Amino acid sequence: MQQAVVPDEEVSVAPLSTARLADQAYEQLREMIVSGRFAMGTRLIEVQLAKNFGISRAPVREAMRRLVEDGLVDERPRVGYTVAEFDAAAVIDLYNVRLSLEATSIRLATRRGMATAPLRDLIDRMAAAARAGEQARVSRYELDFHAEICRASGNALIAHLFHTLEGRLLMAIALDNEGQADLQAIATEHTPLIAAIESGDEQAAAATMTGHILSTVKPLILRLGGDPGQLLVPLDHSEPA
Amino acid sequence: MQQAVVPDEEVSVAPLSTARLADQAYEQLREMIVSGRFAMGTRLIEVQLAKNFGISRAPVREAMRRLVEDGLVDERPRVGYTVAEFDAAAVIDLYNVRLSLEATSIRLATRRGMATAPLRDLIDRMAAAARAGEQARVSRYELDFHAEICRASGNALIAHLFHTLEGRLLMAIALDNEGQADLQAIATEHTPLIAAIESGDEQAAAATMTGHILSTVKPLILRLGGDPGQLLVPLDHSEPA
DNA sequence: AGTCTGTCGCCTGTCGACAGGCGACAGACG
DNA sequence: CGTCTGTCGCCTGTCGACAGGCGACAGACT
Incomplete structure (x- = not known):
């Protein structure tokens, strides 16, 4: 017979599905x-x-x-x-929004000195999923990584909007599913973001973020026959080092 | 007896309310x-x-x-x-998103060489409403002005997101209703935006836009007891000329 | 043969009703 | 007197059914 544990202190219980x-x-x-x-x-x-x-x-x-x-x-x-239909133009629109939102997001998170431990953890998971060749899991952890920064920005609206965009982002990534298989690279590409956040330099962090996003989406747009020149880089860092 | 006009060519008919x-x-x-x-x-x-x-x-x-x-x-x-409750923190969150989205929006619109005639028209309406002292109409035309730029950006997602934010923006403005009565200034403040768009200089246009938005929201945030220092300026133009 | 018109079927938009969860209040107990 | 517990009412979540609009197809007309 199992004994029920009834702690005196409050215990944070899993949200147990809303069941709606x-x-x-x-x-x-x-x-x-x-x-x-x-x-x-x-x-x-x-x-x-x-x-x-x-x-x-x-x-x-x-x-x-x-x-x-x-x-x-x-x-x-x-x-x-x-x-919904999804083409190169839609991806460009989506990423122009993403670039500007995430630049702001990481600037705020950096300014607030966000804890980077959860980010390191997500990179580990990404790497593990990449080794297992599970692309879907890699994508999800990657979005979780960016969502975590949005949350840490302290701007609830940004976090909400990013969540709204996640579906579109997943569709954009799915457009590319037979494309690249360089899953390992995805994980490692996120490390500089952590360093940038810890450096405390907002502008540098934003530049790192936009460079990171651009490097992942440019190949996708090219494969879809779009023109990456239509991507807008926030800040004055047209070409990140 | 009125004669029905039946043109041969297609004629764009008003959408006649969806009536849902x-x-x-x-x-x-x-x-x-x-x-x-x-x-x-x-x-x-x-x-x-x-x-x-x-x-x-x-x-x-x-x-x-x-x-x-x-x-x-x-x-x-x-x-x-x-x-929904709305306070200074919410206004800051909202405007940080707005600043980054509209900077991108006007950059795209400038790049595409948008027609500025509709914008001039909206400024006229703003001025007329301001003379009549109808603050609500001024606010609506002002939002229409910015929405028009979003549409002209050619980025449907930005236009959609701006529309989503319009309700929040109206609430933010409404927070301030007993505040400033400088309605005339609102109309004239929009003129530089047109010049910036026509100049074709993306960066300058974006700087003008962020400066414009900041100048309107800073007093509001101060009145609400918030800290305008939490506003983030996209691009490197912290202080517009 | 092409175009217009009338009909039909499918799917959304709307409605009223039932079930169940959550909060508030009141009563019992220490 | 404070806290816990049981009850009640309100409001949401869900359901099945009906009405009406829109598109597709077929037939008639030029």
Whole structure:
């Protein structure tokens, strides 16, 4: 017979899934879309999805609303929903926003002297996933890395917006899935960011960040037939050392 | 008897309101919130709102979802919705995001050589509204001015994000409603932006924009008891000429 | 053959009703 | 008197059903 432990002190308990059907539907649909299980342009029909999930249309509808907001689903009123299309131009738009947001994000985090231990931990996980060849896990940890900096910036709005962009970022990365296999490099490329944050030099940290982002997205845009010259570098560091 | 005109060529017809109840509820609630008709922290109860609007809960619910996304309403799952709280810290967060997004926005618009005629028109409207002392209209045209630049940037994501931020911006401005009455100045302050765009110098345009935004928000933050030193200036132009 | 028009079916938009969780209040106990 | 516990009411989360708009197809007309 197992003995229940009843501590006197408060104990932080896992959030134990909100269990809202709408949340679950959102998570699952999001996963299906960014993993490429639904081809771009595929029609998403509320009734079908509801039947597949074994739930009613209401929570599905709410999930769709959020996916539209995330840019993963296109909506035509009175007509229906389709999986969003994604091309080189969209990637450029996305990364121009990302460049400017993350430059600000790391500047704030650096200014506040954020703790870098969680970042080191994420790099370790990235490296481990890379050794295992699990690209999806590498991508997720990489986004977690950047999200952690956003959180540490102390700017809740930036953190929220980055979360909103994560879906689009995953789709952009997925566009490239048969592309590069240099997973190891991804992990190592994040180390300079930690050093930059610890240096306390905001401008340098921002330059490191923009250089890092540019180096990962330029090849992608080239492979998609886009023009990397349309990428905008915040700050005056057009070419990071 | 009026004769119907049936042109051979395609004619762009006004979108004639989508007439979705959810859209109307969203617009009305948004207006009520940003105009300060609901005090911050006020509970918003779906059933009551639905009854007041004379509609069912479904469209109200969808409107609430969007307001939450816009940051105008806070949600606590299984508990309810409240009108979002807004303080100096929130304004600083908001404007740090705005500074970085709009710097990028005007750089892109300048690079593409956007037409400035619509901007001049909006300045005229601003001035007219200012003469009439209608602060709300001034604010709206001002946001339209910036939104127009976002659209002209050619980056659909920036335009979308700016639209998302507009509600928060209106709330921030509303915080200050008993404050400054220098409405005329608002209109004239926008003229240098047009010149900067026409100059074709991206960096200069961005610097003008950040300077413009800073000059409007710094007094507001001071009045709210915040520290303007927490504002981040993109690019290296800490102090615009 | 091409174009216009009328019809049909599918899917969204909306509705009212039920179930369940959370907070508030009141009562019991130390 | 303070704290804990049980109860109650309100509001959200979810459900199934109906109405109406939009697109696709087929037929008629030029």
